[in-house]
Amino acid sequence: MNTPVVIAAYARSPFHVAEKGALRKVRPDTLAATVVKALVERSGVDPDAIEDLILGCAFPEGEQGLNLARLVVLLAGLPQSVAGVTMNRFCGSSMQAIHTAAGAIQMGAGEAFICAGVESMSRVPMMGFNPLPHPDLAAGVPGAYMTMGETAENLARKYQIPRAEQEAFALESQAKAATARAEGRLADEIVPIEVDGETIDQDGCIRPDTSTEGLAGLKPAFFADGTVTAGTSSPLTDGAAAALVTTEAFAKSQGLPILARIRSVAVAGCDPTIMGIGPVAASRKALARAGVGVADLGIIESNEAFAVQAMAVEREMGFDRARTNLDGGAIALGHPLGATGARITGKAAALLKREGKELALATQCIGGGQGIATVLEAA
Amino acid sequence: MTAMAERISRVAVIGAGVMGGGIAAQVANAGIPVTLLDRGDLAARALERLRKADPAALMSPRDADLVTTGDVDADLGLVAEADWVIEAIVEDVAAKRALYERLESAIGPETIVSSNTSTIPLAMLTEGRGAGFRRRFCVTHFFNPPRYMRLMELVAGPETEPAVVKAVRETADRLLGTGFVDAHDTPGFIANRIGTFWIQAGVNAAFGLGLSVEEADAVMGRPLGIPKTGVFGLMDLVGIDLMPHVSASLLATLPEGDAYRAHYREHALIGRMIADGFTGRKGKGGFYRLDRAGGRREKQAIDLVTGEYHPAERPSVAAVQAANAGGPAALIDHDSRAGRYAWAVLGPTLAYAASLVPAIADDVAAVDRAMRLGYNWTYGPFELIDRIGVDRVIARLEADGAALPPLLEAARGRGFYRQEPDGGVAFLGSDGDYHAVARPAGVLLLADVKRGAKPLARNASAALWDIGDGVTCFEFTSRMNTLDEQTMALLAEALAITASNHRAMVIYNEGENFSVGANLGYVLFAANIGLWGQIEGAVKAGQDAYKAIKYAPIPVVAAPAGMALGGGCEILLHAHAVQAHAETYCGLVEVGVGIVPAWGGCKEMLLRAFADKRRPGGPMPAVNRVFETIALAKVARSAKEARALGYLGREDGITMNRDRLLADAKARALALAEDFTPRQPPAPIRLPGPSARTALMLAVDGLAKRGLATPHDRVVADGLATVLSGGDTDLTEAIGEDRIAGLERQVFATLVRREETLERMEHMLETGKPLRN
Secondary structure (H helix, E strand, O other): OOOOEEEEEEEEOOOEEOOOOOOOOOOHHHHHHHHHHHHHHHHOOOHHHOOEEEEEOOOOOHHHOOOHHHHHHHHOOOOOOOEEEEEOEOEOHHHHHHHHHHHHHHOOOOOEEEEEEEEEOOOOOOOOOOOOOOHHHHHHOHHHHOOHHHHHHHHHHHOOOOHHHHHHHHHHHHHHHHHHHHOOOOHHHEOOEEEOOEEEOOOOOOOOOOOHHHHHOOOEOOOOOOOOEHHHEOOOEEEEEEEEEEEHHHHHHHOOOOOEEEEEEEEEEOOHHHHHHHHHHHHHHHHHHHOOOHHHOOEEEEOOOEHHHHHHHHHHHOOOHHHEOOOOOHHHHOOOHHHHHHHHHHHHHHHHHHHOOOEEEEEEEEOOOEEEEEEEEOO | OOOOOOOOOOEEEEOOOHHHHHHHHHHHHOOOOEEEEEOOOHHHHHHHHHHHOOOOOOOOHHHHHHEEEEEOOOOHHHHHHOOEEEEOOOOOHHHHHHHHHHHHHHOOOOOEEEEOOOOOOHHHHOOOOOHHHHOOEEEEEEOOOOOOOOEEEEEEOOOOOHHHHHHHHHHHHHHOOOEEEEOOOOOOOOHHHHHHHHHHHHHHHHHHHOOOHHHHHHHOOHHHOOOOOOOHHHHHHHOOOHHHHHHHHHHHHOOOOOHHHHHOOOOHHHHHHHHOOOOEOOOOEOOEEEEOHHHOOEEEEEOOOOOOEEEOOOOOOHHHHHHHHHHHHHHHOOOOHHHHHHHHHHHHHHHHHHHOOOOOOOOHHHHHHHHHHHHOOOOOHHHHHHHHOHHHHHHHHHHHOOOOOHHHHHHOOOOOEEEOOOOOEEEEOOOOOEEEOOOOOOOOOHHHHHOOOOOOEEOOOEEEEEOOOOEEEEEEOOHHHEEOHHHHHHHHHHHHHHHHHOOEEEEOOOOOOOEOEEOHHHHHHHHHOOOHHHHHHHHHHHHHHHHHHHOOOOOEEEOOOEEEEOHHHHHHHHOOEEEEEOOEEEEOOHHHHOOOOOOOHHHHHHHHHHHOOOOOOOOHHHHHHHHHHHHOOOEOOOHHHHHHHOOOOOOOEEEOOHHHHHHHHHHHHHHHHOOOOOOOOOOOEEOOOHHHHHHHHHHHHHHHHOOOOOHHHHHHHHHHHHHHHOOOOOOOOEEOHHHHHHHHHHHHHHHHOOHHHHHHHHHHHHHOOOOOO
16 A cells, blocks of 8 residues: 555444344444444544544445434534445445545545444344345346345355264354353453443353264254254344454554554455355455565454454465364354454454564455455554 | 223233233234243243244234343332232132232222132132222133134122223223123132033043043044044143142032032043153143154044053044034944044033033023133034934933933923024023123124025025125135136126115125135146146136226225135235234145136235335335235234235224224225225336346345255245236336236146146145155
8 A cells, every 4th residue: 555554443243143132122323333332432542533434334224324424423522523424235234334444544535544434233134124126137147135044055065065064164153253262362452332321341242061963963053954044144233343444554543452554455245146255356356465474474354244354364265273263263253244344354453463573464254245345464 | 980981001910821921922912011020030931932833822022022021029110000900829728818909009009909710709809809909809710822723711709899890801802802701709710610521521431421522522622623632632732630639629619519520530540641741741741642753743642541542543433423424413423432432521521511501600691601712612512412302312311310400390391592583692590581682882703694585695615695885705615715707797787786775895704714726626626637728717807806806886894804815815905995804824825736826816915015105115015015925925923914815905903802893894895885986997017027037036046055945845935026027028118917916827727737836736725734755
């Protein structure tokens, strides 16, 4: 990048299961505003210096409708001079927010951006309230509206990944997340949320009691004869995440706690019927742009929409599992669609610093057949 | 007592067993807050069981919110707020007395206390209590399960205040919907006194004459208007281990010389079954069991001689066939083992019943009503005697050398009931005279209206009656109340007659079910010989007839009870108002036979969903909701649930007591007739067209992949999606109801030509169950 861009801070709400979880009664705009406000306060950034709030959301309607980003600016009590734009690349929305900020910085369109994401899957359902797909497209390109579960089953078939291996992967994700929580490694990034006088400051999706037997007993979730279950899928989740993205010079001048520098970014399209493989093309492009290889990566955040999806990506990319999703992935932590990109990019940046590594990759798949990737380096 | 609570607004039930829990649930169903007490957390656990009970104890999940549970020791003070405390604890006189002693000081000064005892005389229960308690005490004996068994035997003691009896009666009748019968304070009251005798006689005779349990139940069931469970199936249902307790209690309290004492026998096999845990459906099995060994489901019956189970037979009994043609008289006179069995059970039972009036109840009508409501007999013992012929019964008893009860002697040559010139019915009283069967105020039965009256119009499928005050009653009369072109033809005529000479019309009948829908047999027959024009004509005729209801110049009130399925549900959707019995089971179940609702069901459900101001915005939620309801053939398990599903509107009424349904519907019709203005067509609606159909089918495809929808389910769902999305309409275009009705016809015509649809219909007609093809 011509102008070096850094991730100066990262924060998120606790993630809770949709419809049953502790955040089900929290409006998504409130959730996002609470996280954004905390991010600004914790980082110590001068709010007047912020150019724009770029907010990712996968189903921007209902309480997530209108120009959610601008409403969050006002809700969070940021100066009126801060602008707001809502952005949708489905699951990649808030990683896209970071890319967009980095791009804006390159063209001199600002120095400091809040790149956030939110999804209340309790309050706005997947597909939205009024799904009205294009009849001709649905008939002509079946992948266009295919359910994510079906794309996961397609990957299981294509990569011949049996159910037991998917379950072993899910078990490992749960174990990593449970340990991280128990050892307090998640505490720093979580912004407590007040709900009806109660403070929610812990994640709610993690299931530390997950067992091989328990997973083996679940029914297939999408195909009668399928291999993917609720246990090997990321849960429907409520949550918000935010990262502070600035020029390196700005961060230094303000004395911000720089986590990592952005080295390269990429997006790529793929066959929508196996959308889960999207990270492969995106990651390869981003790594090539950075001029590094997979072996150079010390930290990998590879989103787990489904165990089989993350495993297919792992296999194609040759990811070292010991360096991947150190504190657990979306299967255990949850996947609030619009918020995940900011979480895994912010997390990769924070891990880079915590673990003292040089290079990190954050990547995720996107419904409709896309991938998005970001390469970070120690700053 | 002068200040007796006129209205019972809070009830407490003590004892959270099967009966206590069931009673509390029915009180909650009636909308009355109820406190349920038992030891420790037993009441709380009972409430959890009630939530999940099958058949459902609660009419709506929200009714559970009306139940407060507590510990009978710690929370006994809660009874102070109750207007009526119902005791349903263990059948033990000492335990009940001890509880009453504690209640005496805990209850309010006007609180009524009643016992759900089934066998203990009231006089024994109140021993040791003060006069103030005794005058507020009575026995209210419910039957299990209280929601579904309507009988409540009400026993007042000599000191019970009339105002107490009145308050309990009113509440039980109007709010709980029970059919109360005044019983005298004698052991087992009415129904169980006769029922226990009948069961004992049925068991004795089966052993004595060497009948199998299948044969015995085939004889002692349907041919006599008794549930098909007969004697042995009934014991399995209530619990075989219960019988010795009931017998012991009766033997301890029945008068010397009571005929039950002579009939009482212990059968070694039954004793062994109880000891080994074969106590019926709740145990390891009973006289019947379902063998699930090796993944199969085989109904088996026990051999009364060897005690071994064998595959249950469907006995072909000549005596039963004789009864089909010649009624119960042909059954008891049939010269066969089965015929002898029928008489060996019925003869003594009928004589026993006749010997007990007026000891157990004021009159034969009360006894008959108790057996109808408590044991689900179609005819009580005295009605049965009349059907057989009283003189024939007397002759048979005399031939047996049995003693004739005086009441039976008094009926010789005339019978227990007689038709009065005014159309009413009179029963033979103990004084030897006939007395009119009185209906309580607010009870109007079509059967009474019809007796001796001529219909205003009738054909093979329906009839129109004058029920007074300017109101007519349209009755379905076909088998199972199925609907066909004749129904529709008479409906048109009925509306014309009512409009010219009357003020309002009620659609009502007293069949087991309001209507199970269109006559599928006819559709299948016509389809098999390719009479497509006929079928499509019938669809159009139904749409026109229902539309005529909707826009009738006089108000039309539909009053369903039991199942109202398919076309039987669609007619409700077109009426100006519905007054439903609480036990109404509505559903648009057409997809089960491979078609879509085409008598305006899709149309009306859509219009309702769009008119609902509380629905979420956008074109899809309303379409989606209706699609789910119809595509999944959701059947409401109560009138309250029908409201939740949208089959009934919020302004439609619910009547708890079946006997009050017609009067309530008539009152509703007359209220609507004041300043009645015929309906105007609804505002056109904007449906999303093909995009919505695509969205709905994406969801259906997801279900199919999960193995939850069959290939033909998908075809039918696609047809339904076409209708509900408005066909090829566009979001910018507002369309009227006739366009949707046209889509119903068009899709119906396509689906009915499919082989898979006809297979579904055939399967439904043969088995009564949907085919998943």
